[in-house]
Amino acid sequence: MRYLLGLDIGTSGTKTALFDELGNTIATATYGYELFQPQAGWAEQNPEDWWQACLNGIKDVIDNSKVSGSDIKGIGLSGQMHGLVLVDKNYNVIRDSIIWCDQRTEKQCEYMTKVLGKEKLIEITGNPALTGFTLSKLLWVRDNEPENYEKVYKVLLPKDYIRFKLTGVFATEVSDASGMQMLDINTRNWSDELLQKLEIDRNILADVYESVVISGHVTEEVAKLTGLEVGTGVAGGAGDQAAGAVGSGIVKEGIISTVIGSSGVVFASTDTPRFDKEGRVHTLCHAVPNKWHVMGVTQGAGLSLKWFKENFCRKEIDEAKEKNINIYDYLSKEAAGSKAGANGVIYMPYLMGERTPHIDPNVKGGFVGVSLINNHADFVRSILEGVSFSLKNCLDIIEDMKVEITDVRVSGGGAESEVWRQILADIFNYKLSTIKASEGPALGVAILAGVGVGIYESVEDACEKIIKGQDVVNPNCDNIALYDKIYKVYNSLYPRLKDI
Known part of the structure; x- marks a missing residue:
């Protein structure tokens, strides 16, 4: 049997x-790390933490599975998109990575729009200037940390830093590079016009490949550290959303993916x-050769429930521990105790600004419609509903x-909640299906690697064989009209919040 590894x-x-x-999962391992917020609206991580988590994870799955490194035929990489990793000429990280949810770059976005124009930016990159994307972060470093900018030898994305550590090769691929806002998504290569107008040296960017192409091979040093075979091929991989789409079989028109992650x-x-x-909505290159995708993003989905859990659920956390229940399962069950509409509470999930449908890094979230009748369960349910309304905004535009x-x-993690799945089906008014691909992005990039090393003929062929549907959730007819009414109110609230 041949095996594939997904990170x-x-x-x-x-x-x-x-x-x-x-496509069967043989072994998994997860290692966490910190997110740093030096100021409100800022978000950073240490790339070395990612690397250590990868080393530990690879060693664990090889040890626990008893699979020989020589039987692992390919490696695929997925990662959080848009993060800025700066490497100097000695291949050292210059500063902590500014990651996807960071919102500090509003001035740089204004500059990009002034120099290129909104229409030209969309024409080239598929998107207007966005605070979350990599280019504005690079310009922020140039404007605010010139001593760091002068040291830059290569600009990498999070997963591509891991590629460098595995293979010694600086490379990226089209799906993740699309989110840097320096790629011409029509030609699927770097935009010389954009780079010249913004005075960015093309040489600091890595070579860009299609996602299935083998971009490098495991080095001898990494093989000794992990148990992998020297020379194992590492595929281009994909940004987390494109990778998750492949892992869910979203590789042809008509199939829509909704992911409830952070x-x-x-x-x-x-x-x-x-x-x-x-x-x-974002238009980006898909991880499937010669395909593209459109993508609406709400910043604070699972992040909203995590924030609420950490700040307002001390009692619930203790009770969940006593009963040996996962805290999110506990909160999901609690939300089921509140009726549709959360007894009038409406949640606006703008904890880190917003991207779709409002390109607004400064808007703040909030609970609206609170009265003395409301309890903890109403607030939990309102979060599940508010995030679902925001996802409905994305669906409407598409x-x-x-x-x-x-x-x-x-x-995604949120989709593991039966209550949240039902709420989403009711608000979308679509039948939803879950997928037996619980590993999502990791499976997606393993498939890409499998195509790259010749195990599968194509991405579409692999998905047809591997990805199977699981549970189906039908909309509850009793809730559709109610949610339509609340959705109209939800959409009226943004103009009232944006100046707060």
Whole structure:
């Protein structure tokens, strides 16, 4: 039997997963790390923490599975998108990585728009200037830390730093590079026009490949540290959303993915680039060769529930521990005790600004409609509903772009909640299906690696064989009209919050 390894460098931790060529999960390991917030709206991580988590994870899955390193035929890399990793000429990290949810770069986005124009930015990169994307972060370092900018030898994304540590090669691939906002998504290569106008040296960018291409091979040093075979191929891989889409079989038009992770994403594959003129959803290169995708993103999805848990659930955490219940399962059960509409409480999930449909890094979240009748369960349910309303905003825009929708699949940590899945089905008014690909992005990039090393003929062929549907959730007809009414109120609240 041949095996494939998938690494998913996430925001809260790195998951390492080993699969056989049939897509069965053989072993997994997850190691967490810190997120630093030096100021409000800032978010940073230490790339060396990612690397240590990868080393530990690889060693664990090899040791626990008893699979020989020589039987692992390929490695795929997935990672949180948009993070800025700066490396000097000695291959050392210059500063902590500024990651995807950081919102400090508003001035740099204004500069990008002034120099290039909003329409030109969308035409080239598929997106207007965005605070979360990599380019504005690079410009922020140039403006505010010139001593660090002068040291820059290479600009990398989180997963591509791990690629360098595994292989010694500086490389990226089209799906993740699309989120840097320096790639021409039409040609699937760096935009010389954009780089020249913004006075950025193309040489500081890594070579860009299609996601299935083997971009490097495991070094002797890494083999000794991990148990991998020297020369094992490392595929281009994908940004976490494209990787998760492959791992859920979202590789052709008509199939829509909704992911409830730290952020929330509605993702659709397209055969040609599709653009929203207002830039409310992202258009990026897919990890599938010669395909693209549109993607709406809400910043504070699972992040909202995590924030609420950490600040307002001391009692619930203690009770969950006593009963040996996962705290999120506990909160999900609690939310089920509140009726649809959360007894009037509406949650706006803008804890880290917003991207879709409001490109607004400064908007703040809030609970609206609170009265003396409300209890803890209402607040928990309102979070699940508010995030789902925000995801509905994403879906509406994609529908307005005339993207075909025949099948909606849901995944991510939030989708493990039966209550949250039902709420989402009711608000979307679509039948939802979950996927037996619980490892999501890690499986997706393992598939990409499998194509790269010749185990699978194509991404589509592999997904057809491996990805199978699981549970189906039908909308509850009793709740559809109620949620439609609340959705209208929800949409009216942003203008009232944006100036607070």
